[in-house]
Amino acid sequence: SYVLTQPPSVSVAPGQTARITCGGYNIGSKSVHWYQQKPGQAPVLVVYDDSERPSGIPERFSGSNSGNTATLTISRVEAGDEADYYCHVWDSSSDHCVFGGGTKLTVL
Amino acid sequence: QVQLQESGPGLVKPSETLSLTCAVSDYSISSGYYWGWIRQPPGKGLEWIGSIYHSGSTYYNPSLKSRVTISVDTSKNQFSLKLSSVTAADTAMYYCARTDSSSWKRPFDYWGQGTLVTVSS
Numbered sequence: 001s002y003v004l005t006q007p008p009s010v011s012v013a014p015g016q017t018a019r020i021t022c023g024g025y026n027i028g029s030k031s032v033h034w035y036q037q038k039p040g041q042a043p044v045l046v047v048y049d050d051s052e053r054p055s056g057i058p059e060r061f062s063g064s065n066s067g068n069t070a071t072l073t074i075s076r077v078e079a080g081d082e083a084d085y086y087c088h089v090w091d092s093s094s095d096h097c098v099f100g101g102g103t104k105l106t107v108l
Numbered sequence: 109q110v111q112l113q114e115s116g117p118g119l120v121k122p123s124e125t126l127s128l129t130c131a132v133s134d135y136s137i138s139s140g141y142y143w144g145w146i147r148q149p150p151g152k153g154l155e156w157i158g159s160i161y162h163s164g165s166t167y168y169n170p171s172l173k174s175r176v177t178i179s180v181d182t183s184k185n186q187f188s189l190k191l192s193s194v195t196a197a198d199t200a201m202y203y204c205a206r207t208d209s210s211s212w213k214r215p216f217d218y219w220g221q222g223t224l225v226t227v228s229s
Contacts, residue, residue: 001170033215035154042203042219043154054217086154090213096169097144097156097213 002091004100011106018074020103022087025068032070033088034063036081037102043086047072074105082107110135112204112220120198120227126191130204130220131184138162138182142207144216145178145189147200155200159212160187167212194227201225 005023012018022032032050035043046057050065060075074081087100116128130143137143144159158168160178168176172191180187191198201224205216 031213035216042222043216044219045208045215045217048208048215048217088154088215092213094170096167097159099146099154099156102153 001094001096002089002098004087004089004098006085006087006100006103008101009104009106011108012074012077013108014077014079016077018077018081018105020072020074020085020105022070022072022100023068024070024089027068027070027089028066030065030089030091032063032065034061034072035086035088036083037086038083046085077105077107079107081105110206110218112206112218114202114204114220114223116202116223116225118224118226120194120225121229122195122227123193126189126194126198126225126227128189128202128204128223128225129186130188131186132206133185135206136182137180137185137187140210142167142210142212142214143180143187144205144207146203146205146216147198148203148222149197149200157189157191157202159207161210161212165212196227199225199227 034047037043047063051063111133142159145157175192177190201222203222205219207214208217
């Protein structure tokens with residue numbers, strides 16, 4: 001089955017840029033979606049279709065996808081961005097939904 | 109603003125069947141979109157369980173397919189999850205959610221708050 005690999009943790013200072021990766025074989029050919037999950041809360045969709053933002057999501061959140069790696073970029077990181085982030089794709093070969101293992105973003 | 113609310117027993121005995129319902133408000137399930145179940149064991153990541161359309165068309169995670177049934181009741185505007193032969197490994201927060209269009213391949217843009225189910229005797 002299709003596997004998505006995320007780093008367990010990423011740390012960044014306030015005001016800096018955080019980059020969270022999601023690796024998968026030929027992931028560039030798939031649509032990648034990203035969720036933010038704060039402690040005790042349900043996930044929130046922050047980027048869909050590689051780089052689109054739902055309404056209400058700050059422009060600081062952006063995404064890219066090419067080759068074997070998709071990336072969620074958070075610019076001008078704020079303390080409130082501290083959360084777990086998950087990537088998500090639909091695997092056409094098995095026709096089911098796959099989530100990455102999640103990355104904990106720590107704001108130093 | 110679509111709202112989803114999970115409900116069901118918080119404690120299930122091993123080998124029994126876990127049953128949850130997701131009530132949808134401010135949107136008619138019959139109008140479209142796929143509706144899904146996702147779970148998250150304590151301290152771990154998200155796992156998709158399956159998704160259903162208002163017509164009853166379903167897609168399941170192959171790793172759970174033999175134990176999962178998702179159904180929809182359009183008259184009550186809700187959909188349900190049944191997971192049979194549960195073990196401690198099925199202990200998790202269970203979320204219901206909606207896709208952002210009428211395709212099972214799309215991201216989930218609305219989520220319930222989740223309900224914790226513990227499997228224990």
